[in-house]
Amino acid sequence: MVVGVLALQGSFNEHIAALRRLGVKGVEIRKPEQLQNVSSLIIPGGESTTMAKLAEYHKLFPALREFVKMGKPVWGTCAGLIFLANKADGQKIGGQDLVGGIDCTVHRNFFGSQIQSFEAELSVPKLASKEGGPETFRGVFIRAPAVLEVGPDVEVLADYPVPSNKVLYSSSTVEIQEENAMPEKKVIVAVKQGNLLGTAFHPELTADTRWHSYFLKLTGEVGEGTSSSIVAVEGEDLSFNQQPKIDLPIFQ
Numbered sequence: 001m002v003v004g005v006l007a008l009q010g011s012f013n014e015h016i017a018a019l020r021r022l023g024v025k026g027v028e029i030r031k032p033e034q035l036q037n038v039s040s041l042i043i044p045g046g047e048s049t050t051m052a053k054l055a056e057y058h059k060l061f062p063a064l065r066e067f068v069k070m071g072k073p074v075w076g077t078c079a080g081l082i083f084l085a086n087k088a089d090g091q092k093i094g095g096q097d098l099v100g101g102i103d104c105t106v107h108r109n110f111f112g113s114q115i116q117s118f119e120a121e122l123s124v125p126k127l128a129s130k131e132g133g134p135e136t137f138r139g140v141f142i143r144a145p146a147v148l149e150v151g152p153d154v155e156v157l158a159d160y161p162v163p164s165n166k167v168l169y170s171s172s173t174v175e176i177q178e179e180n181a182m183p184e185k186k187v188i189v190a191v192k193q194g195n196l197l198g199t200a201f202h203p204e205l206t207a208d209t210r211w212h213s214y215f216l217k218l219t220g221e222v223g224e225g226t227s228s229s230i231v232a233v234e235g236e237d238l239s240f241n242q243q244p245k246i247d248l249p250i251f252q
């Protein structure tokens with residue numbers, strides 16, 4: 001199994017390293033024809049407008065849309081989630097192209113600007129039931145988007161409580177001082193529709209490889225390989241369970 005990682009900009013090296021920790025080869029994708037050699041694709045986090053401009057320059061959009069249409073597994077993290085959404089709010093002037101595929105609306109910078117980046121323990125019961133391990137996952141949110149609306153075919157895999165006095169305006173969340181603030185409201189931060197997966201946070205920046213392992217299993221679902229076809233990277237340990245459990249963001 002060879003997993004493509006869109007390598008125009010952003011955290012593609014970190015995804016390739018996470019795959020390597022699972023004994024899977026990740027290859028950098030920069031040209032449309034390279035997509036023919038991979039069975040699944042990760043679109044990393046970074047900056048979605050810049051990434052879209054580069055994708056446009058390299059004429060990647062038609063091939064990416066075709067890849068999605070063929071039902072091949074694609075996982076978008078952060079900016080990658082924005083790419084996979086059918087609709088994105090809070091775009092820069094002039095907008096940006098999206099690949100689409102997940103029937104949802106995202107807000108590009110829902111949680112605010114770079115300095116409002118944060119980490120939080122997310123409740124991930126569905127991930128834990130498939131992959132084992134703790135019921136929570138450490139979410140690294142870097143100028144992160146959130147999913148505002150989902151269609152009926154979208155499965156919500158994680159959400160995150162935000163105080164409801166954070167009201168969404170056109171480009172970011174803006175705090176309003178109100179005496180009687182309403183209770184917390186949950187925003188969606190991980191979704192799945194068929195073989196498309198989207199996370200608003202960055203699992204590749206943690207040592208917990210369960211989202212990567214979960215994604216790799218989607219390839220099995222489309223019958224293009226099973227876990228036994230995982231290509232071992234020489235000298236690497238194949239077992240997730242034997243990986244050291246460090247819950248701090250780490251790049252190995």
Ligand SMILES: NC(=O)CC[C@H](N)C(=O)O
Pocket residue numbers: 044045046047048049077078079080082108109142143144145
């Ligand atoms: N860490 C990220 O990928 C941030 C994404 C960013 N909000 C964007 O619009 O692209």
